[in-house]
Amino acid sequence: MKAICIQEPGKVEIQDIEKPVRKPGEALLKMLYGGICGSDLGSYRGANAYVSYPRIPGHELAAEIVEIDDNDRGLKPGMIVTCNPYFNCGTCYSCRRGLVNACTDNQTMGVQREGGFAEYITMPIERIYDGKGLPAKTLALIEPFCISYHGVSRANVQKGERVLVVGAGTIGVLAAVAAKAKGAEVTICDVAEDKLNYAYETFGLNHKLLNSSPEAFEKGVSELTGGDGFDVTIEAVGLPNTFQNCIDAVCFGGRVVLIGVSKRNIDDFFFTIIQKKELNVFGSRNAMKKDFLELIDLVKAGGVDLEKIVTNTYKMEDAPKAFEEFSQNAGKMLKVVIDFT
Structure with missing residues (x-):
C-alpha cells in the first residue's frame, strides 16, 4: 500500500x-x-x-x-x-x-x-x-476540535465571560468556537489579517483583534475590556511572544490556557506577574475520550x-x-x- x-x-x-x-x-x-x-x-x-x-x-x-x-x-x-x-x-x-x-x-x-x-x-x-x-x-475534524475543547474546558469558561484566543489557526479558531458554545464573549486575535477575518466572519465570533504591533495589541485589549483585561486568555500558537500576549491581556485573578507547542524558550519572562495578578495558568495536552464523544454528539446535533x-x-x-x-x-x-x- x-x-x-x-x-x-x-x-x-x-x-x-x-x-x-x-x-x-x-x-x-x-x-x-x-x-x-x-x-x-x-x-x-x-x-x-x-x-x-x-x-x-x-x-x-x-x-x-x-x-x-x-x-x-x-x-x-x-x-x-x-x-x-x-x-x-x-x-x-x-x-x-x-x-x-x-x-x-x-x-x-x-x-x-x-x-x-x-x-x-x-x-x-x-x-x-x-x-x-x-x-x-x-x-x-473531530480530533482538532477535541484539542481546542479540552483547553477551553481546562479554563472552565463560563457564560458571559470575556475570552481572548490568540491564534487564528485551526486550534485557535475551534477554541473560539468552543468558548462561544459555552456562552462566552469571544475575541479572536492573530497577525495574519486574512485568516483573522475568515475566522471572525465564518464562525460569527464577537470581536477580532489584529496583532499588528505591541501598541495595537495593548490598545485593542484595553478597548475591548474597558481596561479590565480578559477573564480567560488562550494561547494557540506556540510562540514566546504569544504566550506573553496572553499573560499581558488577562485580568487580575484570570485564567491562562496554553495549548500551543514550541521548541523555543521565553527569555527574560517577568514571572512575578503571575503572583501579582494571582493568575491561574493551565497547560492543556491532547484530549480525553469524553471530549471525542461529547463533540461527536454536539456536531451531530448541528451545533457546529x-x-x-x-x-x-x-x-x-x-x-x-x-x-x-x-x-x-x-x-x-x-x-x-x-x-x-
Missing part, C-alpha cells in the same frame, strides 16, 4: 510499504480523510518538539472499518469512524490517576509513533469511535459546522504539494485535508 512520509524537514514522499495486519483486539481501517495538524506542519518545518524522522504523519482521522472482531461497542465493518490517536502507557502516575492525556510516555500518532496517513491502518478497538452518520470529512474550517483539500498523491503550499501560505490557509478516497 501507499503511505505519506516526512523523510526529513522539508521533504515529503509517497512510499510503498507493507499493508498492516491486525492483531486480536484491533481493527483494520481504510483511511478516508485526514487533516494536516499544526504539529504535522511543524514536523515538516523541523519545528516539532517531539517528532523524529522519518515519520508517517497524521492523527486527525476518518476511516472505514474493514475488519474487526465481535465487540461490545457496536462497531462493525462498513462503519465510518474516527479515532483517539494518543497512546498512553497505562502504568505511569498520570495514567494511574486517569489523566491518560498527560501520560509521561505519551505517543501521539504521527509524532512519537507512525501516523495515519496511509491507505490502511490498524487501531485498537477501544480507540475507535462511532461517527454516528457524520460525513467522513467532518469526522476527520466543522467543515467551514477546511480551506484546502488535496488528494493523497498530492501530499508533497499540500505540505509545501501549506507551509508557504500558512497565513491564508486554515485547515488542510488529505483525501484518501
Whole structure:
C-alpha cells in the first residue's frame, strides 16, 4: 500500500510499504480523510518538539472499518469512524490517576509513533469511535476540535465571560468556537489579517483583534475590556511572544490556557506577574475520550459546522504539494485535508 512520509524537514514522499495486519483486539481501517495538524506542519518545518524522522504523519482521522472482531461497542465493518490517536502507557502516575492525556510516555500518532496517513491502518478497538452518520470529512475534524475543547474546558469558561484566543489557526479558531458554545464573549486575535477575518466572519465570533504591533495589541485589549483585561486568555500558537500576549491581556485573578507547542524558550519572562495578578495558568495536552464523544454528539446535533474550517483539500498523491503550499501560505490557509478516497 501507499503511505505519506516526512523523510526529513522539508521533504515529503509517497512510499510503498507493507499493508498492516491486525492483531486480536484491533481493527483494520481504510483511511478516508485526514487533516494536516499544526504539529504535522511543524514536523515538516523541523519545528516539532517531539517528532523524529522519518515519520508517517497524521492523527486527525476518518476511516472505514474493514475488519474487526465481535465487540461490545457496536462497531462493525462498513462503519465510518474516527479515532483517539494518543497512546498512553497505562502504568505511569498520570495514567494511574486517569489523566491518560498527560501520560509521561505519551505517543501521539504521527509524532512519537507512525501516523495515519496511509491507505490502511490498524487501531485498537477501544480507540475507535462511532461517527454516528457524520460525513467522513467532518469526522476527520473531530480530533482538532477535541484539542481546542479540552483547553477551553481546562479554563472552565463560563457564560458571559470575556475570552481572548490568540491564534487564528485551526486550534485557535475551534477554541473560539468552543468558548462561544459555552456562552462566552469571544475575541479572536492573530497577525495574519486574512485568516483573522475568515475566522471572525465564518464562525460569527464577537470581536477580532489584529496583532499588528505591541501598541495595537495593548490598545485593542484595553478597548475591548474597558481596561479590565480578559477573564480567560488562550494561547494557540506556540510562540514566546504569544504566550506573553496572553499573560499581558488577562485580568487580575484570570485564567491562562496554553495549548500551543514550541521548541523555543521565553527569555527574560517577568514571572512575578503571575503572583501579582494571582493568575491561574493551565497547560492543556491532547484530549480525553469524553471530549471525542461529547463533540461527536454536539456536531451531530448541528451545533457546529466543522467543515467551514477546511480551506484546502488535496488528494493523497498530492501530499508533497499540500505540505509545501501549506507551509508557504500558512497565513491564508486554515485547515488542510488529505483525501484518501
